[in-house]
Amino acid sequence: MKVKTLTNWSGFVLLLLFLTLWSCQNSDTSTSTTKANPANSNPAIQQKVKELMGKMSLEDKVGEMTQMTIDVLSVGEPYELPEPHALDEEKMRRVLVDLKVGSILNVGGHAYTQEYWHEIIGRIQKMAMEEKPSGIPVLYGIDAIHGTNYTMGATLFPQQSGLAATWNPEMATKMAEVSAYETRASAIPWTFSPVLDIGRDPRWSRLWEGFGEDVLLAKRMGLAAIQGYEGDDVSDPFKVASCMKHFLGYSMPWSGKDRTPAYVPERLLREYVMPTFQAAIDAGARTVMINSGEMNGIPTHTDSYILKDLLRDEMGFKGLAVSDWEDIILLVKRHRIAKDHKSAIKMAINAGVDMSMVPIDTDFPILLKELVEEGEVPMSRINDAVERILTLKIELGLFENPIYPMSDYPKFGSKEHSDIALDAALESIVLLKNEQQLLPLSDQAKVLVTGPAANSLNPLNGGWTGTWQGVDAKYNTPNKMTILDAVRDRLKVSRTVVEFVEGTNFTETINIPKAVAAARRCDVAIICLGELPYTEKPGDIDDLDLPPAQQELVQAIAATGKPIVLVLAEGRPRVIREIEPKAGAILMGLLPGNEGGRAIAQILFGDYNPNGKMPYTYPRFANTLLTYDHKGTERISQEFGTDAFRPQWPFGYGLSYTTFEYSDLQLSADRLQADGTLEVSVKVTNTGDRDGKEVVQVYVADKVATVTPPVKRLREFDKMELKAGESKTVSFDIPIQQLAFVGRDMRWTTEPGDYEVEIGGLKAPFELVEN
Numbered sequence: 076m077k078v079k080t081l082t083n084w085s086g087f088v089l090l091l092l093f094l095t096l097w098s099c100q101n102s103d104t105s106t107s108t109t110k111a112n113p114a115n116s117n118p119a120i121q122q123k124v125k126e127l128m129g130k131m132s133l134e135d136k137v138g139e140m141t142q143m144t145i146d147v148l149s150v151g152e153p154y155e156l157p158e159p160h161a162l163d164e165e166k167m168r169r170v171l172v173d174l175k176v177g178s179i180l181n182v183g184g185h186a187y188t189q190e191y192w193h194e195i196i197g198r199i200q201k202m203a204m205e206e207k208p209s210g211i212p213v214l215y216g217i218d219a220i221h222g223t224n225y226t227m228g229a230t231l232f233p234q235q236s237g238l239a240a241t242w243n244p245e246m247a248t249k250m251a252e253v254s255a256y257e258t259r260a261s262a263i264p265w266t267f268s269p270v271l272d273i274g275r276d277p278r279w280s281r282l283w284e285g286f287g288e289d290v291l292l293a294k295r296m297g298l299a300a301i302q303g304y305e306g307d308d309v310s311d312p313f314k315v316a317s318c319m320k321h322f323l324g325y326s327m328p329w330s331g332k333d334r335t336p337a338y339v340p341e342r343l344l345r346e347y348v349m350p351t352f353q354a355a356i357d358a359g360a361r362t363v364m365i366n367s368g369e370m371n372g373i374p375t376h377t378d379s380y381i382l383k384d385l386l387r388d389e390m391g392f393k394g395l396a397v398s399d400w401e402d403i404i405l406l407v408k409r410h411r412i413a414k415d416h417k418s419a420i421k422m423a424i425n426a427g428v429d430m431s432m433v434p435i436d437t438d439f440p441i442l443l444k445e446l447v448e449e450g451e452v453p454m455s456r457i458n459d460a461v462e463r464i465l466t467l468k469i470e471l472g473l474f475e476n477p478i479y480p481m482s483d484y485p486k487f488g489s490k491e492h493s494d495i496a497l498d499a500a501l502e503s504i505v506l507l508k509n510e511q512q513l514l515p516l517s518d519q520a521k522v523l524v525t526g527p528a529a530n531s532l533n534p535l536n537g538g539w540t541g542t543w544q545g546v547d548a549k550y551n552t553p554n555k556m557t558i559l560d561a562v563r564d565r566l567k568v569s570r571t572v573v574e575f576v577e578g579t580n581f582t583e584t585i586n587i588p589k590a591v592a593a594a595r596r597c598d599v600a601i602i603c604l605g606e607l608p609y610t611e612k613p614g615d616i617d618d619l620d621l622p623p624a625q626q627e628l629v630q631a632i633a634a635t636g637k638p639i640v641l642v643l644a645e646g647r648p649r650v651i652r653e654i655e656p657k658a659g660a661i662l663m664g665l666l667p668g669n670e671g672g673r674a675i676a677q678i679l680f681g682d683y684n685p686n687g688k689m690p691y692t693y694p695r696f697a698n699t700l701l702t703y704d705h706k707g708t709e710r711i712s713q714e715f716g717t718d719a720f721r722p723q724w725p726f727g728y729g730l731s732y733t734t735f736e737y738s739d740l741q742l743s744a745d746r747l748q749a750d751g752t753l754e755v756s757v758k759v760t761n762t763g764d765r766d767g768k769e770v771v772q773v774y775v776a777d778k779v780a781t782v783t784p785p786v787k788r789l790r791e792f793d794k795m796e797l798k799a800g801e802s803k804t805v806s807f808d809i810p811i812q813q814l815a816f817v818g819r820d821m822r823w824t825t826e827p828g829d830y831e832v833e834i835g836g837l838k839a840p841f842e843l844v845e846n
């Protein structure tokens with residue numbers, strides 16, 4: 076039986092009122108939906124939480140606040156589990172029954188089958204509910220971040236940066252809907268997704284896990300994903316709880332290396348880092364994961380300003396805050412802010428951590444219990460945390476249905492789902508260059524397919540695929556096509572020659588002379604380059620340039636004079652300044668997932684007209700890593716150096732096989748007041764001979780402001796489809812409050828003065844006047 080969500084109308088009305096008032100003050104979140112933030116708002120759920128709390132001992136409670144990895148329930152040493160995986164009944168009993176651990180996460184090394192997930196989570200739930208006196212089910216969590224990537228045969232979508240490149244929020248919703256379905260089909264009700272960290276540093280190893288560098292794009296995509304994961308009722312057997320990651324400032328390590336110190340001034344924090352989270356909180360996101368790093372000298376796990384003042388009091392989050400991996404212990408081992416584990420636990424729990432992702436250390440609940448008994452952690456803090464955890468467990472319907480039968484999920488890994496993933500992959504590919512219309516290729520052309528990304532699914536999928544780092548081909552989905560497979564398949568009918576020589580792996584040359592010889596025999600070389608998958612620390616790099624071996628392959632093939640199509644499969648934009656001129660055409664695959672090979676082949680041969688746009692700036696030089704919305708005028712841009720803002724490709728860039736012309740930019744008024752709404756319209760014409768999709772991007776520049784203004788900011792966008800020769804007029808209503816920035820007093824503000832709207836190269840001025 077499902078727990079129905081009853082609406083507490085008075086609370087709901089108050090909340091709506093609050094949201095309305097709040098959004099008047101803070102227009103930057105005005106696109107968020109007004110779904111009630113769920114925690115504790117439902118009387119039936121509150122009642123059940125109260126009843127449970129009344130029966131729980133301190134031991135039960137600290138157990139609920141503990142999250143451990145499946146390794147500790149398994150035969151073998153944690154992180155070195157023998158194959159095949161097996162649960163260890165004795166260890167399970169120690170963890171689930173004696174320690175009363177309330178949450179388990181992760182996978183023991185690699186993806187399992189759907190059947191095996193059912194078997195092991197079934198056993199875990201049975202033991203927790205039958206042998207533990209409280210009978211509280213376990214909350215199982217997993218990083219299903221681009222589909223259910225830890226279940227064999229699941230549907231794998233583009234990673235978040237690829238979804239962002241579609242500029243189509245519906246794609247994020249669809250990914251999350253399918254992922255929610257297949258994650259629940261794997262007996263798991265909680266996913267650690269989406270990443271809402273803004274991706275403004277291309278050096279960072281997790282850039283691809285986010286929705287790019289722009290706040291508006293990331294906010295819309297994030298909201299869409301949360302809607303897809305949670306829907307309107309998270310107890311629905313096809314929905315999961317989402318987890319906003321990683322609160323707050325995680326994506327901005329000063330050194331570019333994962334989990335190293337970040338320094339984020341308050342204005343940057345408020346204007347660029349918080350809005351994606353705020354919008355998600357307003358939309359009712361259930362859980363949040365805390366930034367593993369430190370910001371401004373304070374590890375976030377001990378920062379009550381971030382975890383209480385901002386997250387709870389100011390932003391209004393009511394759900395569950397889980398730590399990241401081992402981060403309380405790391406307060407001792409990495410951050411050196413606590414002298415021992417016990418004081419680290421005290422700091423973190425008192426600062427606002429509700430659940431600790433321990434993940435293998437069994438001391439946490441024991442030491443936390445001692446701290447409460449010694450009066451070092453107040454019981455009220457424990458009760459807050461446990462109430463949030465129980466609320467979520469009840470909302471997810473775990474007490475009634477800890478797992479649903481597999482037969483309820485006939486669409487798991489189905490064609491219906493992979494067709495949706497293919498659509499997303501197609502929309503995610505960005506055409507960066509196409510000189511003399513080298514693309515699309517004729518199916519009569521003899522092609523060489525070469526390069527390390529040519530014949531593997533891994534560089535198309537990236538990290539968190541089958542395994543944490545995503546490099547082990549053993550767990551790839553059978554029958555999915557690499558780029559080479561898909562090109563061969565496409566040219567089957569025309570029986571055109573397809574040669575394949577690897578040439579290099581990701582970092583070392585293998586057989587470049589053989590690739591050159593093959594290129595000589597062909598009409599065109601499709602060179603597939605990129606990155607071996609990675610995430611987190613293992614993905615740190617010292618050099619943003621594409622590794623020399625791969626560049627050498629391009630130089631050597633270029634010397635043959637044969638036309639080159641570069642296909643990039645990258646988690647972050649690796650600098651390719653030297654080889655870019657050698658390629659007539661370049662396609663960017665932002666980790667398009669299992670259907671990426673098919674999508675790329677369809678685009679190469681013109682079956683699909685590309686329409687992806689860059690969700691971040693592609694740098695030309697590793698020392699010039701500016702985002703599109705950097706500060707300054709042309710003059711200041713020059714002061715950054717002669718190579719100032721001259722990226723390889725800017726944010727929002729992407730070509731099509733057709734051409735679009737913008738005309739007739741109209742503003743509803745040339746003078747507006749701060750409470751007004753600017754209506755902007757523009758005519759877009761498909762002037763080529765193919766149907767195509769175009770993303771209309773509305774930028775606004777605030778010409779003079781009391782805080783130095785960025786050159787421009789994206790303020791609206793819309794993706795539209797135009798038949799060859801067709802024109803459409805698109806219009807946007809932009810409340811002036813949506814142009815607000817964080818002023819000198821750290822509050823959102825707009826200021827009178829001159830502004831300029833820019834769409835598709837057209838510009839129009841308007842003036843904001845005093846009310």
Ligand code: BGC
Pocket residue numbers: 180181218267320364367399400611
């Ligand atoms: C990552 C998180 C992830 C967690 C659980 C951490 O190391 O930073 O993004 O959700 O592990 O696997």
